[in-house]
Amino acid sequence: NFMLTQPHSVSESPGKTITISCTRTSGSINNNYVQWYQQRPGSPPSNVIYEDNQRPSGVPDRFSASIDGSSNSASLTISGLKTEDEADYYCQSSDNSKKVFGRGTKVTVL
């Protein structure tokens, strides 16, 4: 079984850029796609990135993501931060028999 490790929180000012990391503890990050979900208070999660770096329609191009095999991690970058980006962000990946979520990163836009 593997885990996905994320920072607990990230804070930054509007207009700035943040990057949230997600490190896979065992097995290669390249083995299975990584997704990112945004969850605002009182709402279900919504997908902002799927299949490592693909944006669903309607998600602004301020959201981007990448995979780094050397650090066995994925990253979500949000540029031009807006107050509406304040939310919890979860990375998620899989193996053959289960889906695994990271513990989530709380993004605060100061």
Next chain:
Amino acid sequence: QVQLVESGGGVVQPGGSLRISCAAAGFTFSSYGMHWVRQAPGKGLEWLTFIRYDGNKKYYEDSVKGRFSISRDNSNNTLDLQMDSLTVEDTALYYCAKDSEGYCNSPGCSHFGSWGQGTLVTVSS
């Protein structure tokens, strides 16, 4: 558009059982795998279980294996989760979620395409 509406949540005593449901609409239910995901109060997301589009393959997270059972009725477009031997650690908001791609055979085949609003299960004496 896709609609997923969970129901059946409530308060149950430790050791008790509860069955929650998810009513699906707006897509061909019988073509998509379905999942249950939960979120304890103030905590993160936890994937629980997946059922294949035809109901013939099921997967469970270790923490619920043997206690929870997922099922579906493709003629009525409903997804169920039977929860037995409940503990206080099972207290959470339970979401049903749909695969983004049809005809997936395993939980990792595709990402979550849609989510319901959740139903709250509270295990307390």
